[in-house]
Amino acid sequence: NAGVTQTPKFQVLKTGQSMTLQCAQDMNHEYMSWYRQDPGMGLRLIHYSVGAGITDQGEVPNGYNVSRSTTEDFPLRLLSAAPSQTSVYFCASSRGRHGYTFGSGTRLTVV
Amino acid sequence: LAKTTQPISMDSYEGQEVNITCSHNNIATNDYITWYQQFPSQGPRFIIQGYKTKVTNEVASLFIPADRKSSTLSLPRVSLSDTAVYYCLVGDTGAGSYQLTFGKGTKLSVIP
Numbered sequence: 347n348a349g350v351t352q353t354p355k356f357q358v359l360k361t362g363q364s365m366t367l368q369c370a371q372d373m374n375h376e377y378m379s380w381y382r383q384d385p386g387m388g389l390r391l392i393h394y395s396v397g398a399g400i401t402d403q404g405e406v407p408n409g410y411n412v413s414r415s416t417t418e419d420f421p422l423r424l425l426s427a428a429p430s431q432t433s434v435y436f437c438a439s440s441r442g443r444h445g446y447t448f449g450s451g452t453r454l455t456v457v
Numbered sequence: 458l459a460k461t462t463q464p465i466s467m468d469s470y471e472g473q474e475v476n477i478t479c480s481h482n483n484i485a486t487n488d489y490i491t492w493y494q495q496f497p498s499q500g501p502r503f504i505i506q507g508y509k510t511k512v513t514n515e516v517a518s519l520f521i522p523a524d525r526k527s528s529t530l531s532l533p534r535v536s537l538s539d540t541a542v543y544y545c546l547v548g549d550t551g552a553g554s555y556q557l558t559f560g561k562g563t564k565l566s567v568i569p
Contacts, residue, residue, distance in 0.1 A: 436500045450499060
């Protein structure tokens with residue numbers, strides 16, 4: 347049972363490049379979310395999904411796209427990377443109110 | 458989403474009981490209270506969740522008064538490995554939506 351798997355663990359991008367952060371869970375959870383965490387800060391919600399085919403924006407959605415074609419996968423796409431998107435990104439999944447399970451994070455640096 | 462307020466930091470000696478209080482004056486009827494723990498370079502980890510009164514599991518207890526405007530996470534006999542950031546969250550898990558809003562959390566430092 348792998349839980350929530352995020353890839354890659356580390357990534358360096360140049361300004362303007364695009365990329366996709368992968369997130370997969372094997373717990374059949376209906377809820378999935380993406381958060382970013384900046385130094386000394388709590389986590390801020392980017393996008394979330396309540397099931398396959400359903401996504402919605404969180405607190406800081408600008409510059410990011412998501413899709414949820416399957417229950418297992420919830421990729422996060424950076425359309426045109428900017429230095430302000432340098433952060434640690436966490437994916438999480440949950441079965442209703444039973445608490446979220448977080449991945450180990452992707453540390454992204456945009457230069 | 459109800460806003461939460463908790464202390465920025467706390468220090469404790471090993472072996473002591475630690476109580477971290479969270480204020481959530483605008484909690485709604487359907488909201489649950491959840492606490493997470495985060496170590497450096499790791500994702501948050503679910504600790505405990507409750508709706509009212511007291512909840513206890515193998516790692517912590519959660520005390521919620523009748524008015525539910527605050528809650529207290531209690532960690533018995535902390536060790537150095539309990540040094541982490543602790544987040545209090547309040548959210549409605551019904552109606553097909555479950556968003557979690559994290560504040561800055563409480564940084565707990567356990568001293569030998």
